[in-house]
Amino acid sequence: xxxxxxxxxxxxxxxxxxxxxxxxxxxxxxxxxxxxxxxxxxxxxxxxxxxxxxxxxxxxxxxxxxxxxxxxxxxxxxxxxxxxxxxxxxxxxxxxxxxxxxxxxxxxxxxxxxxxxxxxxxxxxxxxxxxxxxxxxxxxxxxxxxxxxxxxxxxxxxxxxxxxxxxxxxxxxxxxxxxxxxxxxxxxxxxxxxxxxxxxxxxxxxxxxxxxxxxxxxxxxxxxxxxxxxxxxxxxxxxxxxxxxxxxxxxxxxxxxxxxxxxxxxxxxxxxxxxxxxxxxxxxxx
Amino acid sequence: xxxxxxxxxxxxxxxxxxxxxxxxxxxxxxxxxxxxxxxxxxxxxxxxxxxxxxxxxxxxxxxxxxxxxxxxxxxxxxxxxxxxxxxxxxxxxxxxxxxxxxxxxxxxxxxxxxxxxxxxxxxxxxxxxxxxxxxxxxxxxxxxxxxxxxxxxxxxxxxx
Ligand SMILES: [Fe+2]
Ligand SMILES: [Fe+2]
Numbered sequence: 292x293x294x295x296x297x298x299x300x301x302x303x304x305x306x307x308x309x310x311x312x313x314x315x316x317x318x319x320x321x322x323x324x325x326x327x328x329x330x331x332x333x334x335x336x337x338x339x340x341x342x343x344x345x346x347x348x349x350x351x352x353x354x355x356x357x358x359x360x361x362x363x364x365x366x367x368x369x370x371x372x373x374x375x376x377x378x379x380x381x382x383x384x385x386x387x388x389x390x391x392x393x394x395x396x397x398x399x400x401x402x403x404x405x406x407x408x409x410x411x412x413x414x415x416x417x418x419x420x421x422x423x424x425x426x427x428x429x430x431x432x433x434x435x436x437x438x439x440x441x442x443x444x445x446x447x448x449x450x451x452x453x454x455x456x457x458x459x460x461x462x463x464x465x466x467x468x469x470x471x472x473x474x475x476x477x478x479x480x481x482x483x484x485x486x487x488x489x490x491x492x493x494x495x496x497x498x499x500x501x502x503x504x505x506x507x508x509x510x511x512x513x514x515x516x517x518x519x520x521x522x523x524x525x526x527x528x529x530x531x532x533x534x535x536x537x538x539x540x541x542x543x544x545x546x547x548x549x550x551x552x553x554x555x556x557x558x559x560x561x562x563x564x565x566x567x568x569x570x571x572x573x574x575x576x577x
Numbered sequence: 578x579x580x581x582x583x584x585x586x587x588x589x590x591x592x593x594x595x596x597x598x599x600x601x602x603x604x605x606x607x608x609x610x611x612x613x614x615x616x617x618x619x620x621x622x623x624x625x626x627x628x629x630x631x632x633x634x635x636x637x638x639x640x641x642x643x644x645x646x647x648x649x650x651x652x653x654x655x656x657x658x659x660x661x662x663x664x665x666x667x668x669x670x671x672x673x674x675x676x677x678x679x680x681x682x683x684x685x686x687x688x689x690x691x692x693x694x695x696x697x698x699x700x701x702x703x704x705x706x707x708x709x710x711x712x713x714x715x716x717x718x719x720x721x722x723x724x725x726x727x728x729x730x731x732x733x734x735x736x737x
Contacts, residue, residue, distance in 0.1 A: 458728055530605040530679070531606065533604075537728050542671060564637070566588075
């Protein structure tokens with residue numbers, strides 16, 4: 292354990308201003324989705340308060356991936372045509388791009404790689420949820436996928452100076468890269484991610500997706516389906532080398548996650564074989 | 578003068594000549610680099626799976642991408658007797674708590690790649706495969722050398 296690094300990380304996470312920030316309107320929208328009494332007009336008004344976000348949202352809403360061929364000229368129109376949940380996904384993409392679309396040095400990810408990875412994981416997770424008739428989880432696992440590795444953006448600086456020790460511990464102790472991060476730095480990128488989402492006041496289920504994406508077996512029972520789907524989408528994207536970094540495939544593929552998601556061998560192989568098409572889709576909104 | 582760097586994506590196949598550098602990033606996929614040392618022309622196929630299930634996408638599978646790669650090199654005037662291969666990739670998840678074949682994709686990709694190269698009588702001169710590292714590989718068509726970057730560590734393979 293590198294005590295001084297652990298202390299430095301502790302300082303960063305207790306001093307909330309050192310963590311990435313999120314416009315309040317995004318948090319409000321994410322929480323509104325689950326409120327059956329929400330009025331579209333209120334949501335549209337909320338969003339249009341932020342001009343920069345509005346511009347980005349309209350651009351994304353008109354991308355091939357989201358628009359479904361319809362022209363969307365206003366937030367109102369987006370809400371009516373695409374629905375509240377889809378608009379929420381778009382808001383999350385617009386709001387997280389600047390946090391994730393940058394070089395992540397310690398993990399050996401050049402600019403754009405982490406962003407591509409997270410977008411691909413989000414799209415694959417949503418696809419799996421829809422294919423498995425888990426419609427109610429589709430938007431949730433998309434949002435979870437977009438932010439699952441957000442902890443890396445903060446931890447990268449410390450991984451940069453301890454990488455050799457982390458990899459060595461992974462191999463010597465036959466543990467995952469995340470467990471070795473824990474052991475060497477006192478924190479792993481899942482825990483840091485959860486702390487960031489707490490700061491943003493994102494719902495607990497999203498916090499749990501981020502916190503357990505490499506550790507499904509310990510996820511709270513209530514959220515295990517969503518965690519499992521993101522875990523599998525993440526594993527498949529890593530295997531296909533999408534945004535793969537210095538931590539490589541030094542993680543675990545959970546049998547419990549596969550069982551929980553109800554995927555058989557043929558389906559798993561099928562999703563893996565789809566990754567080139569998935570990447571093309573990801574580029575439409577990157 | 579700067580040397581052109583060409584990225585080869587998942588399930589893509591690209592041919593180029595000296596002094597271009599072909600680059601790709603690999604997890605369980607395998608990067609197959611074939612070089613004609615006489616013409617200084619080479620190609621890189623980034624395959625995702627071992628056995629073809631879709632004839633419209635030969636670049637995706639080892640058993641169809643390798644013949645396609647050789648054919649394209651022959652069309653450029655390359656000759657079999659000057660060709661040799663280097664391969665990299667085929668990593669697997671470090672741990673798995675299930676017996677899914679998903680865990681064996683890397684191994685299967687490497688095995689099929691070797692089998693097809695042997696059938697096509699292209700000598701395999703070096704391989705950097707297996708394990709759990711992601712790999713960034715650069716194939717230098719200037720002299721056919723291959724650089725493999727994995728987990729913060731670089732390795733060069735020079736034989737052609
Ligand atoms: Fe992760
Ligand atoms: Fe990830």
